[in-house]
Amino acid sequence: MNEFDTPTFRLAVSQFDQAAEAMHLDHNLRERLKQPQRSLVVSIPVRMDDDHVEVFTGYRVQHDSSRGPSKGGVRYHPNVNLGEVAALAMWMTWKCAVAGLPYGGAKGGVAVAPKQLSHAELQRLTRRYAAEIFPLIGPDKDVPAPDVGTDAQVMAWMMDTYSQQVGYAVPGVVTGKPLSIGGSLGREEATGRGVVYVTLEALQHLQLSIDRATVVVQGFGNVGMHTALIMEQEGARVVAVSDVTGGLYNEKGLNIRELLERYKTKGQTLKDTKMGDWITNEELLRLPCTVLVPAALSEQITVHNAAAIRCRILAEGANGPTTLEADRILEDNGVFIIPDILANSGGVIVSYFEWVQDLQRFFWNEADIRNRLHDIITSAFHQTKLFATEKRVSMRMAALMNGIDKVAQAHLQRGLYP
Structure with missing residues (x-):
């Protein structure tokens, strides 16, 4: 290999x-x-x-x-x-x-x-x-x-x-x-919307109120910006966001809709918007918050910074943002982790809807797509949570074991060719 x-x-x-x-x-x-x-x-x-x-x-x-x-x-x-x-x-x-x-x-x-x-x-x-x-x-x-x-x-x-x-x-x-x-309604924001749906389930599981929740989002690309916007619409206070250059922090909450207007439509940099204090990405990860959403690249949370992470819920918008060593530190510190293969699956779920619509030449309305996404991703969350409880493993291990088992069963049923 x-x-x-x-x-x-x-x-x-x-x-x-x-x-x-x-x-x-x-x-x-x-x-x-x-x-x-x-x-x-x-x-x-x-x-x-x-x-x-x-x-x-x-x-x-x-x-x-x-x-x-x-x-x-x-x-x-x-x-x-x-x-x-x-x-x-x-x-x-x-x-x-x-x-x-x-x-x-x-x-x-x-x-x-x-x-x-x-x-x-x-x-x-x-x-x-x-x-x-x-x-x-x-x-x-x-x-x-x-x-x-x-x-x-x-x-x-x-x-x-x-x-x-x-x-x-x-x-x-x-x-x-x-x-x-042949594109699908709801596809552009699907990954971010999925992150929000599972985060809302996690807040409910932990008996935390969305109205009192503070959210920090690392990465302000497609996933990060939609996660921030939809979390704001759901009633959370988004206190910090960042892109590759650095981040904005406002303890009272950022106005995400206005920030997006300046950042995307008017082409201002995050720093130029002056809507909050300018911080580094490393500082952003260490901010106290209810929900931290790493939505940038892999291996952002490592053994070097995991102990300083001060969130209650880690919802992985990116793929592989947390190393195995960091996982153990976060779990020991009581952080509830929604693993990437569950948290950011909204994109592939709505991609599946798009593919089905293309093959059938029959298209759905946006309400249908949101409802179907909500049903599938929240069901996957609760299955993973139940699996984690029954097997006494972490949410990440529960998601991995569940996914691997389904693939293993397919291989065993199909057999080995020739």
Whole structure:
């Protein structure tokens, strides 16, 4: 597994090993599920606007397809590598299983800084990447979606590139598309809305009032901003948010709607809005609060800062934001952790709705989508909580063990080919 050997992949495998040991998983299955089913590394030559050709490296990893087509986002970020993509694909497998979706896990990415590309360069990069991974993707094989550094426009280009190859429109090849070409209502805010739904269940479980809850959100991308906005709408006081440059803190609460207007619509930086005190991301994580939502990148909460975390609930909007060592410290300090494969599953749940709508050519209204999302993700929360209580394990181990068991059962029923 040397080609996958990165800190993120080691974290995913360590989590898996811990859960597999606790559930006495069959050794043969254990070895199979540590490895991705299929990995593709591609070269992506792109003609830049100044006419020189630059070659980027892209990836698509399918971890498992025993329960159905594989499903997972496409990430554009300078630090994308094979190990990170393989780890994210593994987490997607467990995430889909925990939510009861008929998918396996996949992930893709390109090592690139997308904001440094022009619109035309980004389109050429995306279309060439889609063409290179074309043999692996399809509505019945592997369905990409947006992730860090990608959006609905990138998905539209991928869908069009695939459709040009086969000669007709195939909206179900990707999710997270614009509404005009088969996208779903409620998809853009789905991950953040899911984080809020499970957080509300956790507050109720701990007998804490939403009206008195204070919320801190690390990361102000798609997941973070929607989480902050919807938490505010639900009655919580959002006291701090941050992006990669740093964070804003206002003890009395930030006006998230106004902040978004300045940040997204008017293009101001968080610091330029002057709506709160300027703090570092490290300081933000240590703020006293009811709910902390790490919604940035992996491994933000480690053995070095876990003891200083002062939240009651940790709702993981990002993938893998907490290391195993940090987990133990947080649990000892009484922090209630809603693990990533449960907390941020709203995105893939509504992606599933989009895929179903595309295949049926029949579209639902937004109320239907919100209600179905609420039913699925809160049911997954309560199943995980019950499992944790019965087995006397953490919420993370309960979610992992539950997800792994569903995938293991699929493998045992299907058998080994040939």
